[in-house]
Amino acid sequence: MARIFAYIVHKAGVADDSAAELIAAAKKIDAAASPTAIIVGHGADLDAVCSALRNSYTEVWKVAHETLAYPNAELIRRALVKVLPPGSILLAPHEHFSIDLCPGLSIKLNSAFVSDVLGIEGMEGSWLKVIRQEFGGAVSAHVRCDISAGAVVTVRPGAFKPLEGAAGNGTVVDKSSEVGAPTARRGYLETIIAESGDVDITKHAVLVSIGRGIQEKDNVGLAEELADALGAAVSCSRPVVDAKWLEKSRQVGTSGKTVKPKVYIACGISGAFQHLAGLKGSPFIVAINKNPKAPIFQVADIGIVDDLLEFLPAFTNKVREARTVSTK
Amino acid sequence: MEILVCARRVPDTSENEIELNSAGNDIERDDLVYSINEWDNYAVEEALQIVAKVGGSVTVVTVGGEEDEEILRREMAMGAHHGVLLSDDAFAGSDGRGLATILAAFVRKGHYDLILTGVQAEDGGAQVGGMLAAMLDYPFASLVNSIQVLDGKLKVSREIAGGNKEINEIDLPCVLSIQTGINEPRYVGMRGIRQVASIPIPTPSAADLGLDPATVGAAAAKVKRVDYFVPALGKGAEMLQGSREENIDKVIELVAAKGGLK
Numbered sequence: 001m002a003r004i005f006a007y008i009v010h011k012a013g014v015a016d017d018s019a020a021e022l023i024a025a026a027k028k029i030d031a032a033a034s035p036t037a038i039i040v041g042h043g044a045d046l047d048a049v050c051s052a053l054r055n056s057y058t059e060v061w062k063v064a065h066e067t068l069a070y071p072n073a074e075l076i077r078r079a080l081v082k083v084l085p086p087g088s089i090l091l092a093p094h095e096h097f098s099i100d101l102c103p104g105l106s107i108k109l110n111s112a113f114v115s116d117v118l119g120i121e122g123m124e125g126s127w128l129k130v131i132r133q134e135f136g137g138a139v140s141a142h143v144r145c146d147i148s149a150g151a152v153v154t155v156r157p158g159a160f161k162p163l164e165g166a167a168g169n170g171t172v173v174d175k176s177s178e179v180g181a182p183t184a185r186r187g188y189l190e191t192i193i194a195e196s197g198d199v200d201i202t203k204h205a206v207l208v209s210i211g212r213g214i215q216e217k218d219n220v221g222l223a224e225e226l227a228d229a230l231g232a233a234v235s236c237s238r239p240v241v242d243a244k245w246l247e248k249s250r251q252v253g254t255s256g257k258t259v260k261p262k263v264y265i266a267c268g269i270s271g272a273f274q275h276l277a278g279l280k281g282s283p284f285i286v287a288i289n290k291n292p293k294a295p296i297f298q299v300a301d302i303g304i305v306d307d308l309l310e311f312l313p314a315f316t317n318k319v320r321e322a323r324t325v326s327t328k
Numbered sequence: 329m330e331i332l333v334c335a336r337r338v339p340d341t342s343e344n345e346i347e348l349n350s351a352g353n354d355i356e357r358d359d360l361v362y363s364i365n366e367w368d369n370y371a372v373e374e375a376l377q378i379v380a381k382v383g384g385s386v387t388v389v390t391v392g393g394e395e396d397e398e399i400l401r402r403e404m405a406m407g408a409h410h411g412v413l414l415s416d417d418a419f420a421g422s423d424g425r426g427l428a429t430i431l432a433a434f435v436r437k438g439h440y441d442l443i444l445t446g447v448q449a450e451d452g453g454a455q456v457g458g459m460l461a462a463m464l465d466y467p468f469a470s471l472v473n474s475i476q477v478l479d480g481k482l483k484v485s486r487e488i489a490g491g492n493k494e495i496n497e498i499d500l501p502c503v504l505s506i507q508t509g510i511n512e513p514r515y516v517g518m519r520g521i522r523q524v525a526s527i528p529i530p531t532p533s534a535a536d537l538g539l540d541p542a543t544v545g546a547a548a549a550k551v552k553r554v555d556y557f558v559p560a561l562g563k564g565a566e567m568l569q570g571s572r573e574e575n576i577d578k579v580i581e582l583v584a585a586k587g588g589l590k
Contacts, residue, residue: 074467096488099447099470099505103424103458112550113424115453129554134451135339138346139355142554149550185467185499189483194491206588212342230589242509248491256491263588284586286579287565291345302582303565304575311572318576322589 001030002150003085006057007092008039009071013048015039018093018155020056020162025091025155027163028120029128034058035091037170038083040076042069054170064176067183073100074184081108083175087150094154095254102152111150114143118159128153136272137295156273197249199233206232206263209252211275212239213268213289213308220245222312223267229319235259237275253278268308271296288312329384329477331375332440333408334431334460335368336390337399338450342366353555364399367446371506373513374475375444376407382477384441385409391419391430400529405520406513411527416534421546424452428459429544433537435464442482443503447471454505461503469498470505 006022008015019037026035037057039049042064053060063079084090090105092098094116106113118140119131126148132141145151201207208227214220220234227234234250241251252259253275260281267288269275276299279285287300288311297303304311339346343361348354364372375386387410388403390396400411414430422430435443445457447470454470461468473493474485486494487507498504534541542548568575583589 077462096471096486096494099454100458100468100486103455104462104468107425107428107459107462113453113455113459114551115455131559132453134556135341135346135355136450138341139348139556140559141556144552144554146550185502186469187497189495189497191488192485192493192495194493206583230583232588238508244509244512251491254489255487258490263583263586265583284582284588285565286583292567293345293347297565297567300565302579303567304579305567306572306575311576314572315576315579318573318580319589322580322584 001033002087002089002147004029004033004035004089004091005038005061005084006035007080007090007098008037008049008053009093009095009097010039010041010045010049013045015049015053016093017162018157019053020164021157021160022091022093022155023056024160024163025117025120025153028122028160029089030123036061038080038090039063040068040071040079042066050172054172055168056164056170058170060170060172061175062172063179064174065179065181067181070188071097072184072186072188073097073104074186075182077101077105077108078182078184079179080105082178082180084109087111089147089151089153092152092154093157095157098154102154106152109150109152111152112145112147113152114145115154116156117153118156133273136270138270138293158277195249197247199250201233201235201250201252202257202259204233204259205261206230206265207235207252207259207261208232208265208267209235209237209269210240210246210267211237211269214240214245215268215309217243217245219309222309222316226265226312226316226319229316229323232263232265237269237272266296266300267312269296270294271299329378329382329441330439331379331384331386331442331444332435332438333368333371333375333386333388333403334390334443334445334456335372335388335399335403336365336446336449336452337362337392337396338365341450348556348558352557355556362395362398364402365446365449367448367506367508369403369513370508370510371444371446372403372406372408373511374506375442376514377511378442378475378477387412387438387440389414389431389434391415391422391427397529401521401524402516404524404527405516411529413529413531414537415531416541418534418539418541418545421549422544423549423551424455425459425550426544426548428456428463430537430539431456431460432463433539434532435460437532437537441500443501445503445505447505447507457503457505464503467498467502468504469496469502471507472504473507473510475504475510
């Protein structure tokens with residue numbers, strides 16, 4: 001079995017949660033594997049992460065250069081191509097940086113590429129059998145990947161239960177001299193932090209959240225009326241923002257806000273992973289969807305199959321009635 | 329600016345509920361409505377908006393068969409100047425790398441300043457754009473949600489976690505993968521599609537592209553889908569089966585108990 005590497009995403013001197021999840025993924029490929037962490041960056045932040053990783057990885061390969069202080073996929077690709085032994089298996093978390101890095105890296109390494117893996121079933125000869133999702137999570141697929149010439153595999157964050165390696169006193173190996181000073185035709189300028197918007201959905205205990213099922217902009221008011229009646233805020237999934245029906249600041253999900261409400265009322269939301277990943281703290285989820293097979297029903301506490309455009313006004317009226325009674 | 333947009337025809341998730349077939353090994357394909365992959369449609373709109381500002385032309389290319397021509401016509405009705413269908417039996421069963429290999433061969437036959445793909449396809453792995461860039465040795469940026477044309481380069485914004493944006497400068501020629509929401513794609517009516525119905529669409533083969541058939545298609549694929557399935561998850565939601573009124577009463581009771589009605 002080829003040597004397995006785990007690409008460590010880090011920020012401000014702290015390794016991403018995926019660092020421990022990749023150890024678990026590596027062991028699903030090869031139970032005897034002791035994956036090697038590979039980490040790229042610069043300065044004290046990099047050293048702090050390397051030091052912490054020694055607790056969970058027996059070997060940590062460090063690549064340091066001042067041009068690598070901010071993760072630029074083109075520079076890091078050049079560095080990894082120089083450092084990784086032929087035939088290596090590289091694991092990385094599936095997120096915005098690896099979407100930049102990994103497909104091109106697999107071409108330059110001439111190895112196989114499979115992305116956003118949420119389960120690993122094991123080897124069948126030289127083929128690795130994995131599980132992916134397609135069509136926004138509506139169906140899963142078994143996928144076979146020929147890793148005989150190496151592979152780049154991106155793993156869905158949170159899909160593997162983190163495993164702390166046995167290490168405790170791993171070795172840090174400095175590979176920087178093999179890399180030199182890479183150059184890129186793409187340059188990082190700045191990061192623009194998202195605006196908080198008119199309503200801060202992260203601060204609300206109850207969210208009425210709408211998805212594609214709300215159908216058109218004129219229907220957003222139905223959710224707003226319910227939210228008013230409940231004393232809640234309106235949030236949404238990505239398609240609603242893409243269609244410009246609500247501001248980006250209202251979006252729950254990996255590319256939007258992470259929220260921790262007590263109650264989450266999902267209206268016409270299919271329940272794709274990218275959306276659910278923004279929902280933390282195990283809220284009580286009520287899902288209303290016209291499709292009885294919508295993935296949201298797998299994670300919701302209460303499910304109702306109904307027409308949203310009729311259900312919402314009826315719901316709003318009942319809440320108003322309940323309030324009138326309780327205040328009498 | 330000469331812009332190439334790589335597009336795919338996929339089952340339309342806004343028109344279909346994607347479900348398992350009765351044999352339990354594939355999605356139910358009877359009566360499926362197909363359309364252009366949503367991300368790719370945003371990419372075409374972005375290309376049209378760039379060309380409207382700085383001049384040039386937009387070519388939309390796809391890999392497939394006769395049935396895939398409809399998405400090219402649709403995008404031409406939006407305003408794309410050319411459609412090209414890369415079509416050969418040898419292309420069937422290509423994985424992401426195979427598709428990128430075919431597209432790279434096509435790009436090398438022409439001259440494009442900018443190549444756009446969607447971030448991902450409904451049934452894909454967010455990979456073809458990055459692979460294509462690496463094969464062509466062009467710079468690449470993924471998850472692009474705004475583009476500004478500068479002299480010989482672009483200023484692009486990438487969508488990163490939490491709704492934040494990462495701003496980059498990138499040299500031309502380059503490959504960008506386009507995120508949904510970057511623009512508002514224009515509406516296409518049946519009339520528009522009829523108006524482009526007779527425009528010829530070239531269909532280059534593997535030989536026309538100078539491609540060795542052994543490097544593409546099912547035989548070369550290192551990644552293969554075995555089957556589709558729906559995983560058995562935990563208990564799932566308690567489904568309320570009452571009348572609408574009863575369901576609402578029950579929800580209000582539960583939401584109130586969870587502290588959601590204060």
